[in-house]
Amino acid sequence: MRSYYTADEVRSAEAPLLASLPEGALMHRAAYGLAAVVASELRARTGGVAGRALTLLVGSGDNGGDALWAGTMLRGRGVAATAVLLKPEKAHKAGLAAFTAAGGRIATPAGRLESSDLVIDGIVGLSGKGPLRPEAAALVAQIEAPIVSADLPSGVDPDTGAVEGPAVRAAVTVAFGALKPVHVLGAAHCGRVELVPIGLSLGSAGTRELEPSDVGMAWPAPGAQDDKYTQGVVGIVAGSEGYPGAGVLCTGAAVTATSGLVRYAGPCTSEVLAHSPEVIATPDLARAGRVQAWAVGPGMGTDDAGRRRLRTVLESDVPVLVDADGLTLLADDPDLVRLRAAPTLLTPHAGEFARLTGKDPGPDRAAAIRALAADWQAYVLLKGRATIIAEPGGRILVNEAGGSWSATAGAGDVLSGIVGSLMASGIAPDHAAAMGARTHSLAANLAARGDPWGPSAGRGAAPISAGALLAQLRESIRILRACASPEEMSDPS
Structure with missing residues (x-):
């Protein structure tokens, strides 16, 4: 039996870990899992990891941080990574600093995206509601490469799977800690879903699926x-x-x-x-x-x-x-x-x-x-x-x-x-x-x-x-x- 947990349930399960672990530890766990899936996807699609081109779509908040830290880890494996900051002033500071220190390039949403082998969607996370904002929607509309979404496709409601406007359609979605209703109710936008454990302790779920x-x-x-x-x-x-x-x-x-x-x-x-x-x-x-x-x-x-x-x-x-x-x-x-x-x-x-x-x-x-x-x-x-x-x-x-x-x-x-x-x-x-x-x-x-x-x-x-x-x-x-x-x-x- 698969269980799907609401955004509120996941945040409640994260709270004791955030209080007990060193700062950033939970994000590093999520980013490590995201980087591993991206590397595997690059290898499957292009035959390798080193020398491949990766674009990160980075929003404000923790999902942007997850993407930046994953990009940092992939830079260590020889991936050429460019982060497009949708809100530079609200980008995750520690993740951005680590990414630039690792040699990652920074870009702004203006103009056209450079071609890449894969794109990481870190625009919004569990707190995101409603469709993509116009600037983000314009960026996503340019993408021709496969997209790997961090936790959920941006623009898709985490609890209902509803799509009420522009949204990311991912090839792969990497779920952090738990599956959410979006991963089954919005499956057409999620693509293949990979679950990355981060140590959450979760009870009985209100939404389940028979295996x-x-x-x-x-x-x-x-x-x-x-x-x-x-x-x-x-x-x-x-x-x-x-x-x-x-x-x-x-x-x-x-x-x-x-x-x-x-x-x-x-x-x-x-x-x-x-x-x-x-x-x-x-x-x-x-x-x-x-x-x-x-x-x-x-x-x-x-x-x-x-x-x-x-x-x-x-x-x-x-x-x-x-x-x-x-x-x-x-x-x-x-x-x-x-x-x-x-x-x-x-x-x-x-x-x-x-x-x-x-x-x-x-x-x-x-x-x-x-x-x-x-x-x-x-x-x-x-x-x-x-x-x-x-x-x-x-x-x-x-x-x-x-x-x-x-x-x-x-x-x-x-x-x-x-x-x-x-x-x-x-x-x-x-x-x-x-x-x-x-x-x-x-x-x-x-x-x-x-x-x-x-x-x-x-x-x-x-x-x-x-x-x-x-x-x-x-x-x-x-x-x-x-x-x-x-x-x-x-x-x-």
């Missing part, structure tokens, strides 16, 4: 005494005459995700059975049979028939996932969820979130879904490249997809089927949602890149459909389970 091994270890697998019923029976209410594909995709995902039983209740029985003959399908919800969880809503319609189906499912005593048309119907009657004794998971995208609450999630998406989860006493999954899951008590799980290939019609139907089946197997809704999101995003990436093990692996990707995503779901699960059990990778069975 692939966490997902693989928790994924349901049949035991010696299991049968189709003991592994969890999920009920799917999805699809309509106008949208039969939603029923096919949602049910197909549920069939693929676990080894239990899937029941389908809706008007698309013929289409569903044509794709998944193992499903028990009926057009009559009252005759669907007993289930351990329901997934309801995708393509179901918002007419009176859909409303009746939703109400019947929510009156059950088992966990329920509500998506798509089900969310549109819920916007008119939230008490259907608020008054439930059993858990409910809502899975909106931004537009559906606005229907439920009357407003967009805004830049602080995590705070927005925390508020919805507390208000409705439900679990909430807000879709996006960084999918965020909140439980009613306020804790957050995040899944960073590593791309946006799943932003395609029908992909949400697949996600509903995966998560519904995991809930039926007994996994708590927030963990089922996080596990489903990780598996779903990996399947999308596999589909976009074709054969991940073949000779063209990693050489580009192409747009996908929800059907292609579903086709890769079993391989995604296999890979994640292998992360928890490496021996499975070499097992010919």
